[in-house]
Every structure is written in structure tokens, then in C-alpha cells.
Amino acid sequence: MAELRSEEEQIDAIKRWWKENGTSLVAGLVLAGAGVFGWNAWQDHQDSKAENASLRYQQLVAQTAGLESADDSNAQALASARTAAEELVDKNDGSLYAELALLLDARLAVQEDDTDGARASLEQVLDDSPRQYLKSLARLRLARLDVAADRGDAALDQLDDSLVEPLAAQRYNVRGDAYYALGREDDARDAWQQARQLADDQDQPLYGVAMKLDDLGTRDLDVERPSSGTRLPGNAAPGESLPAASTSTLRGTDEATP
Numbered sequence: 001m002a003e004l005r006s007e008e009e010q011i012d013a014i015k016r017w018w019k020e021n022g023t024s025l026v027a028g029l030v031l032a033g034a035g036v037f038g039w040n041a042w043q044d045h046q047d048s049k050a051e052n053a054s055l056r057y058q059q060l061v062a063q064t065a066g067l068e069s070a071d072d073s074n075a076q077a078l079a080s081a082r083t084a085a086e087e088l089v090d091k092n093d094g095s096l097y098a099e100l101a102l103l104l105d106a107r108l109a110v111q112e113d114d115t116d117g118a119r120a121s122l123e124q125v126l127d128d129s130p131r132q133y134l135k136s137l138a139r140l141r142l143a144r145l146d147v148a149a150d151r152g153d154a155a156l157d158q159l160d161d162s163l164v165e166p167l168a169a170q171r172y173n174v175r176g177d178a179y180y181a182l183g184r185e186d187d188a189r190d191a192w193q194q195a196r197q198l199a200d201d202q203d204q205p206l207y208g209v210a211m212k213l214d215d216l217g218t219r220d221l222d223v224e225r226p227s228s229g230t231r232l233p234g235n236a237a238p239g240e241s242l243p244a245a246s247t248s249t250l251r252g253t254d255e256a257t258p
Helices: 002-064 072-091 096-111 115-128 132-148 152-160 165-181 185-201 209-215 244-251
Strands: none
Touching: 002 072, 002 096, 072 096, 096 115, 096 132, 115 132, 132 152, 132 165, 152 165, 165 185, 165 209, 185 209
16 A cells, blocks of 8 residues: 555656646757757758759859850850859859859959959959958959059059968969069069979979060070060060960969869
8 A cells, every 4th residue: 555655646746747847848849849850951951052052153164164255256155154153142142152153253254354343253252251262362363453454563462461372383473473564573583483383392283484484584494495486475566466374364264273
């Protein structure tokens, strides 16, 4: 009998505890379940959004392949590609693919001779991106725009800020361009030589540097000299079009991109 009363007391105690705490316990379990479901749904949404942004960016890259100028045959395609880049940025603001789209838009803007638009896209990456590599790419390309606009001092100011180590060779390359634009040939030579050394050390291709050094008469003897009349990219003689190295330098296509 004593054991029976003890069991009944335990049951009564459980009933009292459930009456006092059961509602809050159930509510807590419901909220916990809803939280897990909500988190999973949010994660699925983010994953889907990232996959869609990746696909849109790949389509944009394919869409712009082969667009090297803004002539009549490419003008509409360039405009369409820039619109697609703008939409990608608007719908995925702050994402990696939005920032890559901004860098691509800057290149397309240069091809349309829209340097203000190019600068705006690059400055947006520089101001908003948390990714140091992309910020460094943007700074490097802003410096190229400054060199192309005969603003060598502004380019050097851009390059005084830190860039990630993998872009060190390109940094010295553009620094040499800026010095050359300012008529400081000795400084340009030193910068280009440093760029070539860094490129060799990092096993990176760096196009155009040897031609620039050769133009200054400092190219190594074991490197074949180009034909006579070669000029530094970006300094074509009257009546000549800019060499391919010049326009690629302005677009920033001589450095690796993510």
C-alpha cells in the first residue's frame, strides 16, 4: 500500500508539473521546429540564389566573348551585355557574382568609350566589396584608366594603396606605365624590371613588359628584339591605331581573374 501511494503521488506530481509547464514546453518545441524549418528554407533559398547568380554570370561571360570593340556590329551586343550585367548586380547585390559582373561591366564600358561608367563600376567594387582580391583588381584597373587619361600622378596614388600579393607584378607594370606617362623614364624602367622579376618569381605571364623595356633599350640580350618601329603601347604614331597591348592593358585583361 505504501508503494502504491508513492506511485500515485509521483503521478500527481507529474500531472501538476505538466499543467504548469506543458504549454510552454509544447510552444518551445513548436518554435524550435519552426526555427529549424525556417533556417533550412532560408539556406535553400540562398543556395538557389547563388546557383542562379553563377549561371547568369556564366551566361554573361559567354555573351561578351569576342566583343572587342564598339563598332556597328557589336554596339547592340555591348549594350545588351551591359544591361544584363546591371540586372545581375541589382538582383544579387553584395554577392561575389555581382562584383564580378561590375568588373566585367567596367571592361565593356571601356569598349564603348564610356570611361565614366567604367570608373563608376570599379569604384563600386572598391567601396563595397569585402574581398581583397577583387578590390585590388578594381584599384589596378582604375589606375589603368588614369594612365589612359594622362593622369599619371592619380594612377600612382591608386597604386600606393595595398594590393594583394598575386597582383604585385601587375602593380609594378602599371606603375611603370604611370611613370612613363609622366616622362620619368628611369623610374618606368625600374618599375617594369621589377614587374618582370616578380612575374618570373611567381611564374605568371606578363604581356607587354618586354616590349616596353626594349623600347627603352634595356631588354635582355637573350630575348629576340621586335621589328623596327615598335613603340610603347599607348603611344602610337600619328595615323596609327593603338597596338593590341595598349587596349588590353586598359581593359585589364593581362591579369588573372577569379
